[in-house]
Every structure is written in C-alpha cells, then in structure tokens.
Amino acid sequence: MDNSVVIKGNKNGIAVKMDASVSFDELKDMIRDKFTASAKFFNNAALALSLEGRELSDTQEKEIMDIISEVTDINIVCLIDHDEERDLIYQRAVADAMNNKNKHDVTAEIMGKEIEVPAQxxxxxxxxxxxxxxxLETESSVVILGDVNPGGKVVACGNVIVLGSLKGNIFAGANGNENAFVVALDMEPMQIKIADIIARCSDSSPVRKKLKVKTKQPVQPKIAYVYEGNIYVEDFEQNVLEDIHL
Known part of the structure; x- marks a missing residue:
C-alpha cells in the first residue's frame, strides 16, 4: 500500500501527510485519488485543513485545496499554520482565555449565583x-489565531480579533451592533464593516482616509470602531479600551 499521501482526522479537522521525496505533481494525483475515494465519508463537512510533511508554496497549497474542493463537498474553513513560534503565542492566548473563564466560574459559584450557559x-x-x-462566519465574537489574507472574509455578530495580519474583509457586529470592534496585530484590511457602516481601502490611494492608517507606519496592533457614524482605526492602547462599550 502506497503511503505517500495519508489522510488523518484530528481535533481541528483533517491532516494530509505527504511524502517529501515524491514530486508535487505525483502527490496531486494521489491526493485527488484519495479524496475521491473518501468523498462520501466527508459529505458536506466544514473542516480545517492541515498540510504536513513538506514545505509548500502558497500556490501549491491553493492547488491542493482546489483539488479537494473539486472532488469532494468539504468546506475548508481554514488552512492550519505550522509556525512553531506563532503556535506558542496561540497556546498562551488560549490558555489565558481558559484561565479567565475558570476564574469567572469560581467567582460565580462562591457568590451562589446560577449562570445560564448560552447555547452559542x-x-x-x-x-x-x-x-x-x-x-468564516460565527454568531459570536471570534479570535483568529492567524492571518486573514486578501480575498478572505470574516463575518461575526460580535467582535473580531485577529492575532496576525488582517488584509481581507471583516464584518463585525453583523447583527446590527455598532459597539462591535475589530482588533488586529497588523491592520491592512480591504474592507471593514461594523453593523451597517462600511470603510474601504482605496487601491489608488496610498493613505486610507477613512481608516486613517498610513501604509508605511511601523506595524503595531490597531483597533477599528464606530464613532458618530464613521469607522475609525487607532493604535490599540489603554485609553481606547476605556471607551469601548461591550
């Protein structure tokens, strides 16, 4: 049995393990055959995809995703990164979030209050x-541990936080909430929409007047929010946080 391409399920979705010694064209044919044979098993599943075993260019990654989409009904919601340094940042962020959640649970128990856990x-x-x-669509807020590339889109009823580079389209407060906000470590979006208010990046202008982000400024975390009917982007600092209404 040829194990040059192996498909495995994991906690995030599916992992495609590839033999680094096999040519990419051969691997593509094998991936096509493997996913064609297992198409009925995956049905219309929405899964994260992990490509492992060899270095791939963005073009090669896209070719593989196109093949999978062509021969199956899988909805690939995201491609999992394997940057070790970034993984550590992600793990710490998730751990901090879980620690805060546990603290809130203990406080509620001590005070004797009954808390209804939301379905979402x-x-x-x-x-x-x-x-x-x-x-990527969600009825809650979302923290994206990665980048949103040009052409990628996020739609959330709550807030959107991108622990990476934001260069795609973001729609926060999709349920009409103008208090929603967008945060990114590197804020260069094609479009930001909060509730019914839209701010776009002009391809012909080096400076985004609406978003007030200069393209040549050093990269630093920024926050986008609504004020008096317009979307503004500012440095992510303590004084800005004090004005946020959750």
Whole structure:
C-alpha cells in the first residue's frame, strides 16, 4: 500500500501527510485519488485543513485545496499554520482565555449565583490562515489565531480579533451592533464593516482616509470602531479600551 499521501482526522479537522521525496505533481494525483475515494465519508463537512510533511508554496497549497474542493463537498474553513513560534503565542492566548473563564466560574459559584450557559459561546477561537475565497462566519465574537489574507472574509455578530495580519474583509457586529470592534496585530484590511457602516481601502490611494492608517507606519496592533457614524482605526492602547462599550 502506497503511503505517500495519508489522510488523518484530528481535533481541528483533517491532516494530509505527504511524502517529501515524491514530486508535487505525483502527490496531486494521489491526493485527488484519495479524496475521491473518501468523498462520501466527508459529505458536506466544514473542516480545517492541515498540510504536513513538506514545505509548500502558497500556490501549491491553493492547488491542493482546489483539488479537494473539486472532488469532494468539504468546506475548508481554514488552512492550519505550522509556525512553531506563532503556535506558542496561540497556546498562551488560549490558555489565558481558559484561565479567565475558570476564574469567572469560581467567582460565580462562591457568590451562589446560577449562570445560564448560552447555547452559542460568547467567543470562538479559530487557528489558521483564511485565504482568498474562504469565509468564516460565527454568531459570536471570534479570535483568529492567524492571518486573514486578501480575498478572505470574516463575518461575526460580535467582535473580531485577529492575532496576525488582517488584509481581507471583516464584518463585525453583523447583527446590527455598532459597539462591535475589530482588533488586529497588523491592520491592512480591504474592507471593514461594523453593523451597517462600511470603510474601504482605496487601491489608488496610498493613505486610507477613512481608516486613517498610513501604509508605511511601523506595524503595531490597531483597533477599528464606530464613532458618530464613521469607522475609525487607532493604535490599540489603554485609553481606547476605556471607551469601548461591550
């Protein structure tokens, strides 16, 4: 049995393990055959995809995703990154979030209050890069542990926090909440929409007048929010946080 391409399920979705010694063209044929044979098993599943075993360019990654989409009905929600340094940052962020959650639970128990757990979590975490054509939708807030590339899109009823580079389209407060906000470590979006208010990046202008982000400034975390009917982007600092209404 040829194990040059192995498909395995994991906690995030599916992992495609590839033999680094086999040519990429051969691997593509094998991937096509493997996923064609297992198409009925996956049905219309929405899964994160992990490509492992060899270094791939963005073009090669897209070719593989196109093959999978062509022969199956899988909805690839994101492509999982394997940057070790970034993984450590992600793990710490998730651990901090879980620690805060546990503290809140203990406080509620001591005070003797009954807390109704919502069917939909207040915030979700997604690890991976959203590439062109991929859409991530949630009825809560979302923390994206990765990048949103040009052509990628996020739609959330709550807030959107990108622990990476934001260069795609973001729609926060999709349920009409103008208090929603967007935070990114590197804020260079094609479009930001909060509730019914839209701010776009002009391809012909080096400076985004609406977003007030200069393209040549050093990269630093920024926050986008609504004020008096307009979307503004500012440095992510303590004084800005004090004005946020959750």
């Amino acid at each position: 979590p207040l915030c979700q975490f997604y690890k991976g890069t959203l590439r062109s054509g991929q859409v």
